[in-house]
Amino acid sequence: MLTPSSSAPRTALVTGAGKRLGREIALGLARAGWRVAVHYRSSEAEALQTAEECWAISSAVSAAAIPAGTGLNPTASLKPADFIFQADLADESATRQLLPAVVAKLGAINAVVNSAALFEHDDIHSFSYANMAQHWASNTGAAIVLAQALHQHCAARNAHAAEAIVINMLDQKLWNPNPDFLSYTLSKAALEAANTLLAQALAPLVRVVGVAPGLTLTSHMLADEKFKQLHTLSPLGRSSSVEEVVSTVVFAMQNRAITGTTLLVDGGQHLMKFERDFSLM
Ligand SMILES: NC(=O)c1ccc[n+]([C@@H]2O[C@H](COP(=O)([O-])OP(=O)(O)OC[C@H]3O[C@@H](n4cnc5c(N)ncnc54)[C@H](OP(=O)(O)O)[C@@H]3O)[C@@H](O)[C@H]2O)c1
Numbered sequence: 001m002l003t004p005s006s007s008a009p010r011t012a013l014v015t016g017a018g019k020r021l022g023r024e025i026a027l028g029l030a031r032a033g034w035r036v037a038v039h040y041r042s043s044e045a046e047a048l049q050t051a052e053e054c055w056a057i058s059s060a061v062s063a064a065a066i067p068a069g070t071g072l073n074p075t076a077s078l079k080p081a082d083f084i085f086q087a088d089l090a091d092e093s094a095t096r097q098l099l100p101a102v103v104a105k106l107g108a109i110n111a112v113v114n115s116a117a118l119f120e121h122d123d124i125h126s127f128s129y130a131n132m133a134q135h136w137a138s139n140t141g142a143a144i145v146l147a148q149a150l151h152q153h154c155a156a157r158n159a160h161a162a163e164a165i166v167i168n169m170l171d172q173k174l175w176n177p178n179p180d181f182l183s184y185t186l187s188k189a190a191l192e193a194a195n196t197l198l199a200q201a202l203a204p205l206v207r208v209v210g211v212a213p214g215l216t217l218t219s220h221m222l223a224d225e226k227f228k229q230l231h232t233l234s235p236l237g238r239s240s241s242v243e244e245v246v247s248t249v250v251f252a253m254q255n256r257a258i259t260g261t262t263l264l265v266d267g268g269q270h271l272m273k274f275e276r277d278f279s280l281m
Contacts, residue, residue: 011035011109012253013102015089015146021169022243023050025113028246030053030054033061033253037102037109041118044125051083057081061095061174082106089116089142090122090134099149108157111253112150113167114143114191119219121279122183132183139187140194143168147198147208154205161204164254167249168195170212170262173277180277192262198211209252214239214266221279232280234267 012029016022018040018232026036027050036054040047045249085101103192118138124273158251171188173181192210199208214234218227231239248265252258264270274281 007136009035009107010111011037011102011106011211012111012113012186013037013039013085013099013109014113014115014148015039017050018046021213021242022113022115023244024242025115025118025249027057027255028250029113031061032055032250034111034253035060035106037106039098040084040086041088041116044084044086047084047086048081051080054083056082061203070121078106090118090137090179092137092141092145093100095142095145096149099146099153103153108159109150109153110159110163111165111167112146112278113169113249114146115167115169116142117169117184118187119184123179123183124182127182132186135183135187136190137186140190143191144194144198147202147206149207151202154274162207162259165207165209165227165253166198166202167252167254168208168210170194170195171211172214172266172270173274174212174263175264178276180280193229197258203230203259207256209258209260210262211245211248211252212262212264212266213245214264215244215247215278216240219279226281230281233272233274235268235271236267239267239269241267260276 012034014036016025017026017038025040029036035058038047038051082105084096087098089095109180118135150166168191168193173185174189174192189247194209195210202208215231245265248263252263
């Protein structure tokens with residue numbers, strides 16, 4: 001396992017980290033030596049649980065890395081509740097306050113993982129400006145505002161080149177499209193385009209990398225047996241596991257030569273052609 005290179009704590013904000021993939025990414029980053037600011041919208045109890053588990057992992061990592069009695073524990077005066085941050089990312093004002101709130105509480109921040117996402121079904125027959133706007137704000141606009149804020153923060157503190165990174169969670173379905181979840185897909189397609197544009201605009205301070213999972217976690221729309229069956233639909237015979245998605249995020253954050261690209265972690269699902277979204281197959 002690689003650990004951060006300097007003795008100063010490296011801090012990552014993970015959005016939507018109360019549950020599911022965001023939570024697992026937060027725990028994976030804690031295991032890799034990062035301090036994690038846990039963002040949530042409505043899942044406060046779950047976010048606190050994530051922060052407590054990150055805290056326990058970080059304490060163990062620090063204890064192993066820092067000789068006892070040196071007084072270097074950077075989180076000594078904080079408690080897990082100091083690491084959770086609430087914001088509705090559909091609200092631009094709330095989103096703009098998020099990264100400054102993390103900096104005010106935790107100090108310098110080096111990474112944002114845009115994992116939170118709105119995933120509500122619509123299609124060409126039910127499409128509306130209102131639904132599109134909600135997906136756009138939550139999934140695209142918020143990710144861009146947080147990237148902008150990270151860059152401003154890095155510029156203000158004279159950060160080194162490539163010291164900071166934005167991870168944008170994308171989706172294999174952008175390369176294997178179907179007409180379901182129209183607004184979600186459009187919002188993620190715009191984020192995939194923004195991934196390139198932001199990498200150009202925010203270099204050299206901030207790297208920008210997309211991570212696109214395949215079917216990894218089930219949803220309320222899929223029974224367990226159906227999920228297991230769909231998970232095998234890929235050239236490699238299985239889609240991505242949570243561990244594989246998390247390790248890809250950690251890898252992208254540690255490899256300072258990667259920017260402006262997307263790592264697909266999906267067992268090759270993007271090479272196939274599905275007529276419907278998994279949840280509607
Ligand atoms: N799961 C998969 O198999 C899969 C596959 C491909 C891509 N992905 C991508 O990977 C990422 C994580 O997936 P996931 O399945 O873990 O996501 P998810 O369960 O659908 O959503 C994660 C969290 O996003 C937060 N969220 C939604 N709208 C928000 C808003 N307006 N403001 C703030 N937070 C908001 C919610 O937080 P609260 O609960 O606190 O409200 C929710 O718990 C997503 O970007 C998704 O597109 C996932």
